[in-house]
Amino acid sequence: xxxxxxxxxxxxxxxxxxxxxxxxxxxxxxxxxxxxxxxxxxxxxxxxxxxxxxxxxxxxxxxxxxxxxxxxxxxxxxxxxxxxxxxxxxxxxxxxxxxxxxxxxxxxxxxxxxxxxxxxxxxxxxxxxxxxxxxxxxxxxxxxxxxxxxxxxxxxxxxxxxxxxxxxxxxxxxxxxxxxxxxxxxxxxxxxxxxxxxxxxxxxxxxxxxxxxxxxxxxxxxxxxxxxxxxxxxxxxxxxxxxxxxxxxxxxxxxxxxxxxxxxxxxxxxxxxxxxxxxxxxxxxxxxxxxxxxxxxxxxxxxxxxxxxxxxxxx
Numbered sequence: 001x002x003x004x005x006x007x008x009x010x011x012x013x014x015x016x017x018x019x020x021x022x023x024x025x026x027x028x029x030x031x032x033x034x035x036x037x038x039x040x041x042x043x044x045x046x047x048x049x050x051x052x053x054x055x056x057x058x059x060x061x062x063x064x065x066x067x068x069x070x071x072x073x074x075x076x077x078x079x080x081x082x083x084x085x086x087x088x089x090x091x092x093x094x095x096x097x098x099x100x101x102x103x104x105x106x107x108x109x110x111x112x113x114x115x116x117x118x119x120x121x122x123x124x125x126x127x128x129x130x131x132x133x134x135x136x137x138x139x140x141x142x143x144x145x146x147x148x149x150x151x152x153x154x155x156x157x158x159x160x161x162x163x164x165x166x167x168x169x170x171x172x173x174x175x176x177x178x179x180x181x182x183x184x185x186x187x188x189x190x191x192x193x194x195x196x197x198x199x200x201x202x203x204x205x206x207x208x209x210x211x212x213x214x215x216x217x218x219x220x221x222x223x224x225x226x227x228x229x230x231x232x233x234x235x236x237x238x239x240x241x242x243x244x245x246x247x248x249x250x251x252x253x254x255x256x257x258x259x260x261x262x263x264x265x266x267x268x269x270x271x272x273x274x275x276x277x278x279x280x281x282x283x284x285x286x287x288x289x290x291x292x293x294x295x296x297x298x299x300x301x302x303x304x305x306x307x308x309x310x311x312x313x314x315x
Contacts, residue, residue, distance in 0.1 A: 003030035004145075004246075005115050007108055008059075009066070010239065011039030011125030012049040013082055014089070014223040018216060019124050019150075019239035022300070024057045025307035026247050031059055032111045032119065035104035037066040039125040039169055040078045041086030046125070049087045051095035056212060058311055063097070066104030067128035070170035078165060081226050090218035093313045104129045109137040118145030120246065124239035126166050127151065131173035134180055146183045150242040152272030153189030154259070154288055163270030164189050167261065171270040175261040178285060186259065187241035187289045188272060191252065194292050195241050198234035199224065201298055205305065212308035216301075240301070245289050248300060253291035256284035 006029045010016035023029055034054055036047040047065045054063055069075040082088065100107050108129065112119045121144060123130050134141060151166035151174065159165040167174045178184065197205075197220055206217035224235040245252050258280050262271040274288060 002117070004028055005030050005032045005111070005117060005119045007033045007035065007111060007119060007121045009035045009037060009104070009121060009123040009125065009129050010050070011037050011041070011046045012053055012087055013040040013046070013125070013239070014087060014219045015237045015239035016124045017049070017053050017087060017219060018237055019122070019243050020053055020059065021057060021212065021216060022240050022243040022247070022304050023122065024059050025304035026243070028247050031061045032115070033061050033107050034059060034063045035066045035108060035129055036063070037104070037125045037129050038068055038075050039166065040082045042075070042077065043068045045086045047099070048095070049085070051097070051099065052092040055093040055096040056215065056313060057308070062100040062107060064100040064102055064104040064107040067132060070126060070128055071131065071172045073170065076169055081223070083222065089222035090215045091315050092215070093315050105132045105136055108133050109140050112140040112143045115143065118143055120145050121147045122242050122246070123147060124150045124242050126169035127173040127177050128170045131176040134176055141180065141182065144182050146185060147177065148185040148187070148242045148246055150187045150192060150239045152186055152259070154257070154272060154274035155190055157271065158189055160267070160270065162262070162265070162268040164272070167272055168270035171261050171263050175263060178259060178261055184285065185245060185287045185289065186272070187238070187245055191289045191292050192238035192241050193236045194294060195237055195297055196232070196234035196294060197237050197298065204302065208302065208305050210305065210309050211312045213305040216305060241289060241292065244297070244300060251293040251296045252289050254287050254289050257286055257288050258282040258284050259286040259288065
């Protein structure tokens with residue numbers, strides 16, 4: 001089976017990191033590049049986190065530094081969720097490769113241009129890099145097979161009542177992406193807040209016994225602290241849905257809808273507005289992922305972590 005060439009674009013972030021665990025473990029993917037974006041923390045912190053995750057997991061692909069801030073707004077970070085480093089918790093290895101000399105957008109364009117088959121972008125942070133890619137390199141658009149994102153939500157937000165963090169951070173970038181015509185799959189809060197990993201799942205993960213599983217368990221134990229304070233019964237590990245909805249679509253419920261991005265609303269800036277009733281008269285532009293088989297999600301995480309049984313790196 002030919003592997004799908006993918007670019008991992010994110011702002012790691014505990015849930016980005018676990019998404020990349022799934023991506024590295026999948027036999028369906030050939031990871032061609034990793035790009036960072038400011039979001040959960042500053043670009044300096046998300047970039048070093050990306051490089052350390054690659055060292056931990058053995059992702060042998062160039063890593064490039066991406067957008068420092070949103071296209072038009074001031075940056076916002078999510079240290080209340082992810083800590084001061086953006087990936088607080090267990091100790092991590094130092095990077096084992098140099099940062100690419102190319103900025104993220106140019107590396108993405110190079111990978112897509114040189115690929116013999118369409119490239120899939122899995123974007124689990126603000127969509128700034130993807131939008132800037134489409135602006136700066138329109139010639140590669142037809143070679144992007146699909147963009148799978150974690151972002152938005154068709155019923156509610158989490159950074160404001162209407163908007164989810166990744167889209168709230170850079171709604172102008174999301175608007176460009178949603179109007180690009182590229183096949184787009186959106187894992188919003190509707191599904192990702194059902195992708196809960198509960199404290200009684202943590203021992204099963206730690207019990208796998210390899211280094212990566214122990215670190216993932218530590219990430220979850222840290223990442224659960226803030227959600228616990230605000231009433232969650234586990235850690236909503238959002239970003240893996242953007243990976244698993246590509247590799248295991250059978251565990252999800254999906255619906256094709258027309259979705260637009262609110263840019264101006266005083267209370268609704270960053271909202272992903274979905275047309276469930278056809279009143280816009282516009283054809284669907286997004287495959288919205290709306291539900292998940294949570295038990296199967298946990299099983300797949302355990303399976304993915306076993307892919308690292310023979311891997312250990314110096315920390």
